[in-house]
Amino acid sequence: MTLLAPPRSIERTCYLVGAVLIVSGLLHLLMFGIDPRPWEGPLSWRKPVTFGVSFGLTLVSITWIASYLRLRHSTRRWLLGLFAADCVLEVGGITLQAWRHVPSHFNTTTTTNSVVAFSLAAGGALLIITLGTLALTALRGRIRGPGSMRLALRAGFALLLAGLGSGVAMIVRGTTLGRSGDLTAAYSDGGYLKLFHAVTLHAVLVLALLAWYLNRTHSDDHRNTMIVAAAAAAYTLVAAGTLLVSLIER
Numbered sequence: 001m002t003l004l005a006p007p008r009s010i011e012r013t014c015y016l017v018g019a020v021l022i023v024s025g026l027l028h029l030l031m032f033g034i035d036p037r038p039w040e041g042p043l044s045w046r047k048p049v050t051f052g053v054s055f056g057l058t059l060v061s062i063t064w065i066a067s068y069l070r071l072r073h074s075t076r077r078w079l080l081g082l083f084a085a086d087c088v089l090e091v092g093g094i095t096l097q098a099w100r101h102v103p104s105h106f107n108t109t110t111t112t113n114s115v116v117a118f119s120l121a122a123g124g125a126l127l128i129i130t131l132g133t134l135a136l137t138a139l140r141g142r143i144r145g146p147g148s149m150r151l152a153l154r155a156g157f158a159l160l161l162a163g164l165g166s167g168v169a170m171i172v173r174g175t176t177l178g179r180s181g182d183l184t185a186a187y188s189d190g191g192y193l194k195l196f197h198a199v200t201l202h203a204v205l206v207l208a209l210l211a212w213y214l215n216r217t218h219s220d221d222h223r224n225t226m227i228v229a230a231a232a233a234a235y236t237l238v239a240a241g242t243l244l245v246s247l248i249e250r
Contacts, residue, residue: 010077011063014084018060021091025052028095042103048095054198055087061205065156066134068149068208070142083130089123106174124171128164135161145215148224152211155232156204159239163200166193166243196243203235 025048032045039046063080071079093116097104108114135157143150170193210231214224 008073008077010080011067014059014063014080017084017088018056018058018063021052021056021059021087023052023056024091024095025049025054025056028052028098042105042107043098043101045098047104048091048098051094052091054201055091057205058201059084059087061202061208062131062134065153065204065208068144068153069134069137070144071137079130079133082126086123086126086130090120090127093120093123105171106177121171121175124167128168131160131164146211146221146224148214148221148228149208149211151225151232152207152228153204155228155235156207159200159203159236162239163197163203166197166200169193170197192249193243193246196239196246199239199242203239206235207232 028045028048032039032049035045037044062083066076066080069076094104097107097113097116102109102113104116105120107117138153138157141150141154143153170191173192207228211224211228214227215221218224
């Protein structure tokens, strides 16, 4: 199965922006070699690397996945356009602060840092709105394609919603610690769910790719759906395991 229609202009733009973000993230691996910093911590080059690659990959995958959702053209254009702009905002803010050698999240020590921190928080809220709208569309069953793809998208978006929830929990945790004056704890403990966050956000891409591959190689949709169901169950167990480990190590 291929895309259900030729890419629209908004989709082509999103694919291009996503590719640029991925390249940006990968290029910052070079900075890690040129300007060595600890890989962990709020001042590392890890953040522009992981955020660039993750947001770029997410933008590309969501753009592709949205082609299976039954959306009005104008709704699709607005959702993807806002999501792409938000991805640029998030990666841009993280990258700017990395080059300024200051923490990005929870950092309100100066006017510039406050503007960046609040922009990232506002961008997070917009991510929830756009991705939440796409998730609700999928969960309501407004999906084109065979049963295996419908199941993959519903399960994947359900896990994605869990990932968004963990993102909110981390923001609340970090903001609370930061406002109490303990910035060190905010930076070290605010991201306590980041592994679960990463695993669940990319579930929809993994499951959708599996369904796409199965439907290209096998015509028995009932069989394909059973495989996707097993994969979704396994993925959920892995996600639950990462959540448990994160909570134990907190």
